[in-house]
Amino acid sequence: MPELPEVETVRRGLVELVQGYTIRSAQDFHARALKPTSLAPLHNLVGAKISAVNRRGKFLWFTLNRDEVLVAHLGMSGQFLVAHPDRPAAKHVRARFNLSRGLRSRELMFVDQRTFGWLSIEPLVNGIAAPATHIALDPFDPNFDKQAVITQIRSRKAAIKSIILNQEIMSGVGNIYADESLWRAKIHPETPSNQLSARKVTSLVDYAAEVMSEALALGGTSFDAMYINVNGESGFFDQSLAAYGQTGKPCPRCGRPIKRIAFGNRSSHFCPRCQTK
Numbered sequence: 001m002p003e004l005p006e007v008e009t010v011r012r013g014l015v016e017l018v019q020g021y022t023i024r025s026a027q028d029f030h031a032r033a034l035k036p037t038s039l040a041p042l043h044n045l046v047g048a049k050i051s052a053v054n055r056r057g058k059f060l061w062f063t064l065n066r067d068e069v070l071v072a073h074l075g076m077s078g079q080f081l082v083a084h085p086d087r088p089a090a091k092h093v094r095a096r097f098n099l100s101r102g103l104r105s106r107e108l109m110f111v112d113q114r115t116f117g118w119l120s121i122e123p124l125v126n127g128i129a130a131p132a133t134h135i136a137l138d139p140f141d142p143n144f145d146k147q148a149v150i151t152q153i154r155s156r157k158a159a160i161k162s163i164i165l166n167q168e169i170m171s172g173v174g175n176i177y178a179d180e181s182l183w184r185a186k187i188h189p190e191t192p193s194n195q196l197s198a199r200k201v202t203s204l205v206d207y208a209a210e211v212m213s214e215a216l217a218l219g220g221t222s223f224d225a226m227y228i229n230v231n232g233e234s235g236f237f238d239q240s241l242a243a244y245g246q247t248g249k250p251c252p253r254c255g256r257p258i259k260r261i262a263f264g265n266r267s268s269h270f271c272p273r274c275q276t277k
């Protein structure tokens with residue numbers, strides 16, 4: 001699933017390529033492309049101008065010259081792609097927008113192989129798209145209150161990995177960057193959060209910001225064509241992973257083989273020597 005670095009990479013690409021454009025046509029081609037609770041069908045957006053592209057956690061929304069916004073969640077495999085004549089036609093197109101700005105025109109596609117992503121026309125609530133109002137701030141938000149997040153993490157009894165995956169405590173961290181952050185902080189993923197010192201939790205939050213910043217600089221993490229940016233290019237942070245998906249490979253810090261365990265409905269990767277319970 002795309003996490004904060006991947007979604008932010010997409011947002012930045014959309015700002016560069018479609019901000020300031022007007023929607024001339026909008027169509028959806030799959031029953032699950034449009035969220036059932038959407039205020040209106042996509043064709044109601046015709047004539048709207050895209051004034052900004054915003055993000056909260058893993059939610060994206062296009063701010064328009066209207067009271068409503070177009071919200072997108074990429075789900076497992078959602079992508080926004082700008083059509084290019086030198087590239088093959090995109091597969092699994094779930095929605096298409098024809099855009100124009102003066103004499104220039106662009107075709108923006110919402111592509112989603114697994115169809116867990118969605119689009120929706122939604123109201124704004126205090127400047128935030130309605131579906132994202134329950135999502136906490138991420139470490140890159142200027143209003144992020146690190147001390148309050150640390151206090152909240154230390155008040156929970158659940159395993160630390162499940163806590164940092166909770167988007168209502170600190171947003172943006174998914175399975176990949178949780179494993180990488182815990183590895184850097186030398187914390188076992190099953191450690192109860194309330195057993196960690198304030199100093200240890202502080203280091204974890206700082207490492208989460210650090211690892212996501214590094215991933216963002218490399219365009220995110222791509223293991224296959226499930227994640228590419230708006231130009232159809234892959235990210236390269238997968239080449240820098242120390243723990244996630246590295247089962248059996250030597251820990252870059254101590255050389256002990258990375259171990260994989262089941263963690264809820266996911267897997268968790270860690271070094272049994274560096275990250276003891």
